[in-house]
Amino acid sequence: MNYYDEIKKELISNEVNKKIKDYSKNKYELEKYYNVGKLLFKAGKNYGEGIIKEYSKKLTIELGKKYSVRYLFDIRKLYLFSKVHPVDAQLTMSHYRLLFPLTNDNAISYYINEVIDRKLSKRQLEAIIKSHEYERLPEDTKKKLINNKESNVVDFVKNPILIKNNNNYKIFSEKVLQKLILEDIESFLEELGTGFTFIKSEYPIKLGDRYNYIDLLLYNIKYKCYVVVELKVTELKKEHTGQIMTYMNYIDENIKSLEENKTVGIIICKKDNKFVIRYCSDNRIIAREYVLV
Numbered sequence: 001m002n003y004y005d006e007i008k009k010e011l012i013s014n015e016v017n018k019k020i021k022d023y024s025k026n027k028y029e030l031e032k033y034y035n036v037g038k039l040l041f042k043a044g045k046n047y048g049e050g051i052i053k054e055y056s057k058k059l060t061i062e063l064g065k066k067y068s069v070r071y072l073f074d075i076r077k078l079y080l081f082s083k084v085h086p087v088d089a090q091l092t093m094s095h096y097r098l099l100f101p102l103t104n105d106n107a108i109s110y111y112i113n114e115v116i117d118r119k120l121s122k123r124q125l126e127a128i129i130k131s132h133e134y135e136r137l138p139e140d141t142k143k144k145l146i147n148n149k150e151s152n153v154v155d156f157v158k159n160p161i162l163i164k165n166n167n168n169y170k171i172f173s174e175k176v177l178q179k180l181i182l183e184d185i186e187s188f189l190e191e192l193g194t195g196f197t198f199i200k201s202e203y204p205i206k207l208g209d210r211y212n213y214i215d216l217l218l219y220n221i222k223y224k225c226y227v228v229v230e231l232k233v234t235e236l237k238k239e240h241t242g243q244i245m246t247y248m249n250y251i252d253e254n255i256k257s258l259e260e261n262k263t264v265g266i267i268i269c270k271k272d273n274k275f276v277i278r279y280c281s282d283n284r285i286i287a288r289e290y291v292l293v
Contacts, residue, residue, distance in 0.1 A: 013032060081100060098126055098129060104134075162187075164183070165293065181216070195223060196219075225256075225263060244265040245285065269289060270289065
């Protein structure tokens with residue numbers, strides 16, 4: 001079999017196809033790359049790895065395009081990658097190049113699904129990989145993903161939560177932490193997971209004759225529930241769970257409708273104390289540490 005002629009034919013066909021509409025172009029391109037990758041794999045097995053370098057030189061001369069050695073190796077990687085993870089046309093070759101270096105199959109599956117569900121660009125995928133988003137998921141969440149179990153509202157809240165400190169604030173307090181979150185509320189909501197929306201900071205509730213203020217009140221559209229967020233710049237303490245539970249109960253009794261699910265509480269703290277959460281009387285409350293970046 002003349003592997004080179006077959007590879008050249010597939011690549012020429014792909015160049016012609018790039019002129020058609022975008023919605024089908026990527027699917028066709030990935031199919032061609034798969035075919036070329038398969039041929040490159042077989043050629044390498046028959047003639048050795050040096051054949052790819054030879055093909056690279058010939059293709060660049062004959063097609064007038066720089067089909068570098070690295071480019072051809074990436075195409076072959078796509079073929080090998082597809083043996084474990086089916087190629088999806090909602091991801092481009094640029095997406096897949098970011099996934100090739102990853103060695104954890106569960107992490108790769110997670111990132112593929114995130115690209116599809118959140119319609120992430122190549123740059124956005126690169127950002128969440130660099131932030132080790134999958135690695136920051138709770139272990140219970142990873143087990144649910146592996147076993148295809150149904151998730152709940154707090155499963156995808158990262159730990160630690162990354163909060164941008166673009167202005168390099170030195171004097172730190174809960175007010176400063178709140179300010180940093182509000183300066184980039186979209187990034188913060190993405191750290192929490194899917195479906196979170198912002199309602200208000202310093203949300204007032206009246207307990208008896210005194211007003212208390214919830215640091216952040218959110219709502220999760222997907223799970224149809226309010227989410228109370230309290231910020232602490234210290235280690236988690238047992239009184240923090242009592243405080244947030246009071247706020248959650250208030251929202252349930254005075255704000256929540258009958259059709260909505262019970263309110264959830266997230267305590268974001270400098271240092272977690274697993275024993276506090278372990279012996280907390282309400283499993284709707286979770287704690288997450290924060291890290292300034």
